[in-house]
Amino acid sequence: MKATYMFGAGDVRVIEVPAPTLQEPTDAVVRIVRACVCGSDLHPYHGMDASTEGASMGHEFIGVIEETGSEVRSLTKGDLVISPFSFSDGTCEFCQEGLFTSCIHGDFWDTPGMGGAQAEAIRVPYADGTLVKVPGVSEDSPLLGSLLTLSDVYGTGWHAAARAGVTHGDTVAVIGDGAVGLLAVLSAKQMGAEQIILMGRHQSRTDLGRDFGATDVVAERGDEGIAKVRELTGGRGATKVLEAVGHLPAYEQAYGIVRPGGVISRVGVPQYEEAPIGFGSLFGANVSLTGGPAPVRAYIEDLMPAVLDGTVNPGRVFDRTVSLDDVPDAYRAMDNREALKIMVTP
Amino acid sequence: MKATYMFGAGDVRVIEVPAPTLQEPTDAVVRIVRACVCGSDLHPYHGMDASTEGASMGHEFIGVIEETGSEVRSLTKGDLVISPFSFSDGTCEFCQEGLFTSCIHGDFWDTPGMGGAQAEAIRVPYADGTLVKVPGVSEDSPLLGSLLTLSDVYGTGWHAAARAGVTHGDTVAVIGDGAVGLLAVLSAKQMGAEQIILMGRHQSRTDLGRDFGATDVVAERGDEGIAKVRELTGGRGATKVLEAVGHLPAYEQAYGIVRPGGVISRVGVPQYEEAPIGFGSLFGANVSLTGGPAPVRAYIEDLMPAVLDGTVNPGRVFDRTVSLDDVPDAYRAMDNREALKIMVTP
Numbered sequence: 001m002k003a004t005y006m007f008g009a010g011d012v013r014v015i016e017v018p019a020p021t022l023q024e025p026t027d028a029v030v031r032i033v034r035a036c037v038c039g040s041d042l043h044p045y046h047g048m049d050a051s052t053e054g055a056s057m058g059h060e061f062i063g064v065i066e067e068t069g070s071e072v073r074s075l076t077k078g079d080l081v082i083s084p085f086s087f088s089d090g091t092c093e094f095c096q097e098g099l100f101t102s103c104i105h106g107d108f109w110d111t112p113g114m115g116g117a118q119a120e121a122i123r124v125p126y127a128d129g130t131l132v133k134v135p136g137v138s139e140d141s142p143l144l145g146s147l148l149t150l151s152d153v154y155g156t157g158w159h160a161a162a163r164a165g166v167t168h169g170d171t172v173a174v175i176g177d178g179a180v181g182l183l184a185v186l187s188a189k190q191m192g193a194e195q196i197i198l199m200g201r202h203q204s205r206t207d208l209g210r211d212f213g214a215t216d217v218v219a220e221r222g223d224e225g226i227a228k229v230r231e232l233t234g235g236r237g238a239t240k241v242l243e244a245v246g247h248l249p250a251y252e253q254a255y256g257i258v259r260p261g262g263v264i265s266r267v268g269v270p271q272y273e274e275a276p277i278g279f280g281s282l283f284g285a286n287v288s289l290t291g292g293p294a295p296v297r298a299y300i301e302d303l304m305p306a307v308l309d310g311t312v313n314p315g316r317v318f319d320r321t322v323s324l325d326d327v328p329d330a331y332r333a334m335d336n337r338e339a340l341k342i343m344v345t346p
Numbered sequence: 347m348k349a350t351y352m353f354g355a356g357d358v359r360v361i362e363v364p365a366p367t368l369q370e371p372t373d374a375v376v377r378i379v380r381a382c383v384c385g386s387d388l389h390p391y392h393g394m395d396a397s398t399e400g401a402s403m404g405h406e407f408i409g410v411i412e413e414t415g416s417e418v419r420s421l422t423k424g425d426l427v428i429s430p431f432s433f434s435d436g437t438c439e440f441c442q443e444g445l446f447t448s449c450i451h452g453d454f455w456d457t458p459g460m461g462g463a464q465a466e467a468i469r470v471p472y473a474d475g476t477l478v479k480v481p482g483v484s485e486d487s488p489l490l491g492s493l494l495t496l497s498d499v500y501g502t503g504w505h506a507a508a509r510a511g512v513t514h515g516d517t518v519a520v521i522g523d524g525a526v527g528l529l530a531v532l533s534a535k536q537m538g539a540e541q542i543i544l545m546g547r548h549q550s551r552t553d554l555g556r557d558f559g560a561t562d563v564v565a566e567r568g569d570e571g572i573a574k575v576r577e578l579t580g581g582r583g584a585t586k587v588l589e590a591v592g593h594l595p596a597y598e599q600a601y602g603i604v605r606p607g608g609v610i611s612r613v614g615v616p617q618y619e620e621a622p623i624g625f626g627s628l629f630g631a632n633v634s635l636t637g638g639p640a641p642v643r644a645y646i647e648d649l650m651p652a653v654l655d656g657t658v659n660p661g662r663v664f665d666r667t668v669s670l671d672d673v674p675d676a677y678r679a680m681d682n683r684e685a686l687k688i689m690v691t692p
Contacts, residue, residue: 093582094606102606102631163634236439260440260448266629273624278616283638285448288509289623292632 002346003119004057004327008050012057012328020115020123025071026089028127030063030081033139034148035117035344036318037330038085039178040269043246045331057327058118058344059085059109060151062134062144065127072127080139081131082304083117083124084297085109085152090129100295103129108293118327120346132300137308145315145343146307149183153341154303154314155296156267157183160242161191162299163290164265168192173229173238173257174214177205179317179341180267181244182212186314188242189213197229197238199253205340208316221249226256237262243291248272255281266291318343348692349465350403350673354396358403358674366461366469371417372435374473376409376427379485380494381463381690382664383676384431385524386615389592391677403673404464404690405431405455406497408480408490411473418473426485427477428650429463429470430643431455431498436475446641449475454639464673466692478646483654491661491689492653495529499687500649500660501642502613503529506588507537508645509636510611514538519575519584519603520560523551525663525687526613527590528558532660534588535559543575543584545599551686554662567595572602584608589637594618601627612637664689 001019006012020029035058044055065079075081088095088103095103105126107114115122124130132150137143149155157180166172172193174184177200188196189212198214199221200206206217218228230237237259243250246268254264255276264287276282282289306312320339322330323346330342347365352358366375381404390401411425421427434441434449441449451472453460461468470476478496483489495501503526512518518539520530523546534542535558544560545567546552552563564574576583583605589596592614600610601622610633622628628635652658666685668676669692676688 097607099607099632163632261443261445270624270629273622273626274620275623276619277621277623277635278619280619282635283612283616286445286509286636286638286641288634288636289628290632290634292629295632 001120005054025069056116058116061117098298100297149314156294159294161187164240176244186212229257260285347466351400371415402462404462407463444644446643495660502640505640507533510586522590532558575603606631
C-alpha cells in the first residue's frame with residue numbers, strides 16, 4: 001500500500017510499504033478514509049535529521065474497520081471510527097482519569113515502529129480503548145471534515161481552554177492562528193468567554209477566528225503585541241492565555257499578556273526546554289502554567305454531538321483537500337502558509 | 347528607635363533610626379510586639395551587594411496600634427494586629443479577588459523606602475486593608491508564636507497547598523523542611539491529603555513534620571530522592587508537589603517526582619529565572635505549575651480560629667527567641683541551620 005514517510009527536513013515521500021496486519025488480539029486494521037497534515041508535522045519538516053529508514057507520518061484519521069483481533073469487543077468490520085492522535089488501552093489508571101496521553105501502554109502514532117495515518121491503512125493497537133465509533137455517518141458525508149478535527153486539532157484547542165479553566169466572563173487571549181489556535185477560540189467561546197483576543201497575522205485565518213468567536217484580533221507580535229493586548233484588557237492582561245504555537249517567543253508573549261493570578265495553557269508542542277518561570281515571568285504575579293498533549297480521546301464523545309447536529313463546524317479549518325500522492329506538496333503548502341490545514345483522501 | 351538593616355551579604359546590624367510617623371491619612375504606626383527572621387531573608391544574606399544606605403529588614407510581625415491616620419476606620423490605638431508580609435489597599439480588583447500580593451497600590455515590606463519589622467515600630471500603609479485585628483489576645487499570650495506564623499510562613503505553606511488544590515486522597519510531596527515546608531505539611535494534612543512525603547535532611551525538623559502530618563520522610567536528594575519518592579508512590583509520583591525552597595535543584599526535584607497530570611506548586615522564592623518546562627519536564631505529562639508569593643492577607647481570618655482555639659499549633663516552628671540586639675546572631679544561627687525559625691521580641 002501507499003504510505004507517507006519523512007526522510008529528513010523537507011524530504012517527504014509517498015512510498016510503497018507492506019499493508020498492515022493484526023499483530024495482537026487487541027489490534028484492529030483500519031482503512032483510512034480521511035487523514036490530514038498537522039501543524040506539528042512541520043516541526044520535523046524543519047528540523048529532522050536525514051535518515052535512510054525514514055519515519056511514517058500522520059496521526060489524525062477517520063477510517064473504516066477492516067479487521068479486528070480476537071479480543072476486540074466494541075468494534076466490527078465496517079464501523080466508521082475516529083482515532084485520537086495517540087493510542088491508549090482505555091483501562092489503566094491514567095485512562096480511567098481521562099489522561100489518555102499518559103496511558104501506561106499507550107503512545108503517540110509518531111513513535112518509531114507504528115504506522116502513520118497519511119497512508120491507505122493503519123494498524124491500531126488497543127482498538128477498544130483507542131477508537132471511537134461514529135454512528136450513522138457514511139464515508140462520503142460532508143461532516144467528515146469536522147469529525148476529523150476531533151482526531152486532534154479541535155480536541156487540542158478544547159484541551160487548551162479546558163486546562164485553563166475558561167469560564168463565563170473570562171478574558172481569553174489565544175496565541176496562534178493555526179487550526180489549533182482557531183479551534184481554541186471556538187472552544188473558549190463554547191465555554192462562555194466574554195472577550196476573546198486572537199493573536200495572528202493571516203487575515204483569512206483571523207477572519208475565520210472571528211466567525212468562531214474572536215472579539216478582537218491583534219496582528220502585532222513581541223512588545224507591540226503585548227501592549228496591544230494590555231490596552232484591550234484595561235491594562236490588566238487576559239485571565240486565560242491559550243498558547244497554540246510552541247515556539248519560545250509565543251511563550252514569552254504569553255507571560256507578557258497574562259493577568260496576575262491568571263493561567264497560561266500551552267498546547268503547542270514546545271520547541272524549547274528551558275524558559276523563564278522565575279519572579280519576573282510567572283512567580284511574582286501568581287501565574288499558573290498548564291497544558292500538554294491533549295488527551296483527545298477524553299473529549300471526542302463529548303464534542304461529537306454538536307458536530308453531528310451542525311451546531312459547530314470546526315471542519316472549516318480545512319481549506320484544501322489532496323490525494324495521498326500529493327501529500328509532499330501539502331507539506332510544502334502548509335509550510336508556506338498557502339494552506340491552513342490540508343485534508344488527505346487516500 | 348532601633349531597627350535592623352542589612353548592608354551587604356552577611357552584614358546585618360541593629361542601628362538607631364528615626365521613629366516612624368504617619369505620612370498618609372490611611373497609615374497606622376504600629377509598635378512591634380513580635381517579629382521574626384524569615385528563610386527568605388537568607389537569600390540577600392547570601393547575595394546582597396554591599397551598600398552604604400543598607401536595607402531595612404523584616405516582613406513578619408504582630409504589633410499594637412500606636413497611632414492611626416484620619417481615614418483609618420477599622421483600627422484604634424491599643425488593638426493587637428497581625429500584618430501580612432505585604433501591604434495592600436484592600437479595595438482594588440485584585441484585593442477583592444483575594445490576590446492581595448498583586449494589589450495595585452500595595453507592595454512588599456522589603457521594598458526600598460518602607461520600614462522593616464525587625465525593629466521597635468513600623469509605619470503601615472493602607473492600615474485598614476493590610477492589618478488584621480486579633481480579638482481577646484494579650485501582648486504576652488502564649489499564642490503569639492502561632493499567630494505570628496499567620497504573617498507569612500503558615501499562610502505561605504497554606505498557599506502552596508491551596509494553589510495545588512490539595513484534596514482528600516491526594517499524595518502530596520513537600521520539598522524543604524524549613525518553616526514553610528513544615529507548615530505546608532500541616533496545611534496539606536488539614537486539606538485531607540492521604541499520604542504526605544516530606545523531603546528534608548534535618549531530623550529535628552522532619553520529626554516536627556511528622557507531628558504536623560507527614561507520613562513519610564525522604565532525606566535523599568537528586569536522583570536518589572526522586573527514586574525514593576517514586577518507590578513510595580507505586581512508581582507513579584505525587585499528585586501534588588509543594589516546593590518550599592526556591593533553588594533550582596528543588597524545582598528539578600519537583601518535576602522528577604510529580605505524577606502525570608499532577609501539579610507543582612512553588613512558594614519558595616525562585617533564585618533562578620530560566621528552568622526546564624518543555625516536553626521532558628512539564629509538557630509531556632500534562633503537569634501544571636502554579637504558586638507565587640502567598641496573599642496571606644486572604645488566609646489570616648480563615649486560619650486564625652483554629653490557632654486561637656489550639657486545634658493547630660504552627661508556632662512550634664519557632665525554636666529560639668532573641669531580643670532585637672541579637673538579630674544579627676539570629677541570621678547567623680538560621681543560616682547555619684542551628685535554628686529553624688527565630689522569634690524577635692523588641
